[in-house]
Amino acid sequence: MHLTTDEIELWAQGLLGAARALHLAECSLCLAEADRERKVLLELAQLPRFAPSASFADRVMAQVKIRAPSGEFGA
Amino acid sequence: MVRDRALAEDLAQETFIKVLNGITSYKPEFKFSSWIFKIANNAAIDHIRRRSLDTLSLDGAPDADTPEAMKATAIQLDAKGETPLQELENRELGSAIERAIGRLRPEYRACILLRHVEGYSYEEIAAALALPLGTVKTYIHRARNELRGYLEDRRAETGGRDGP
Numbered sequence: 001m002h003l004t005t006d007e008i009e010l011w012a013q014g015l016l017g018a019a020r021a022l023h024l025a026e027c028s029l030c031l032a033e034a035d036r037e038r039k040v041l042l043e044l045a046q047l048p049r050f051a052p053s054a055s056f057a058d059r060v061m062a063q064v065k066i067r068a069p070s071g072e073f074g075a
Numbered sequence: 076m077v078r079d080r081a082l083a084e085d086l087a088q089e090t091f092i093k094v095l096n097g098i099t100s101y102k103p104e105f106k107f108s109s110w111i112f113k114i115a116n117n118a119a120i121d122h123i124r125r126r127s128l129d130t131l132s133l134d135g136a137p138d139a140d141t142p143e144a145m146k147a148t149a150i151q152l153d154a155k156g157e158t159p160l161q162e163l164e165n166r167e168l169g170s171a172i173e174r175a176i177g178r179l180r181p182e183y184r185a186c187i188l189l190r191h192v193e194g195y196s197y198e199e200i201a202a203a204l205a206l207p208l209g210t211v212k213t214y215i216h217r218a219r220n221e222l223r224g225y226l227e228d229r230r231a232e233t234g235g236r237d238g239p
Contacts, residue, residue: 005216040222043172044191052084060088064095 003030012038076119076184078177086122090115109203112189116204120181175225183218190215 003011003023010016011024011034024031077083093114094101101110176184185204189195197215201208 036223036227037219040172040219040226041191043170043226044187044222047170047172047176047192049192050080050083052087056084056088060091060095063092 002027003034008034008037009041012041076116076181076188077122078173082122086118087115090118093118106199106202109199112203113205116185120185123181171226171229172222175222175229178225179218179221183214183221186211186214187218187222 001023003016003020007016007020008030011021024034077086090111094111101107176187179187182204186200189200189203190197195203197208197211200206200215201211204211206214
């Protein structure tokens with residue numbers, strides 16, 4: 001039986017059980033599909049990640065209204 | 076989501092201001108991070124829709140559930156009316172995968188980034204975006220298919236110079 005989409009995703013992440021992964025050795029269709037999936041997942045994993053700039057928290061807190069014990073909003 | 080670091084930070088700022096000013100509306104039965112993400116996602120999608128950024132999908136409407144419905148609602152890239160200059164600029168902005176993500180529908184984009192960049196489970200994505208689990212799986216599957224198609228087209232065009 002061919003691998004399902006979920007199984008191919010698991011394989012590309014190295015999480016597919018050996019019994020099902022063996023199917024790839026005997027099915028060129030599934031192997032090609034899995035290889036295409038792996039390439040996309042690799043590219044997604046390499047996307048750059050960004051941290052906010054140093055002043056981010058200050059800019060946020062400058063616009064947060066904090067309720068005083070009296071119920072009034074202060075800066 | 077928005078393919079622009081400064082804009083992403085502006086939207087993140089807007090998100091955290093909403094979160095902190097609206098903290099009393101948070102319901103503890105939901106994960107706090109999911110609540111924040113939902114607000115952030117809404118801000119990003121609102122922005123994308125306002126600005127009509129590159130949000131075209133090749134697969135038709137997200138809720139199209141038959142091949143006929145998908146075909147009927149699919150939008151051809153040619154319909155975007157991209158000028159040669161815009162096309163050139165688009166090609167020069169970011170990596171092939173970033174440009175490919177930029178072409179996804181916002182709904183697909185949010186799901187694929189949460190799944191494969193942030194490492195959320197399908198269940199967590201469903202909770203964060205208030206979508207049925209099956210819909211999340213469908214969106215991610217379609218998004219990956221679109222990304223694969225786009226990246227393979229790009230590789231064919233560039234003879235493999237545009238990425239792994």
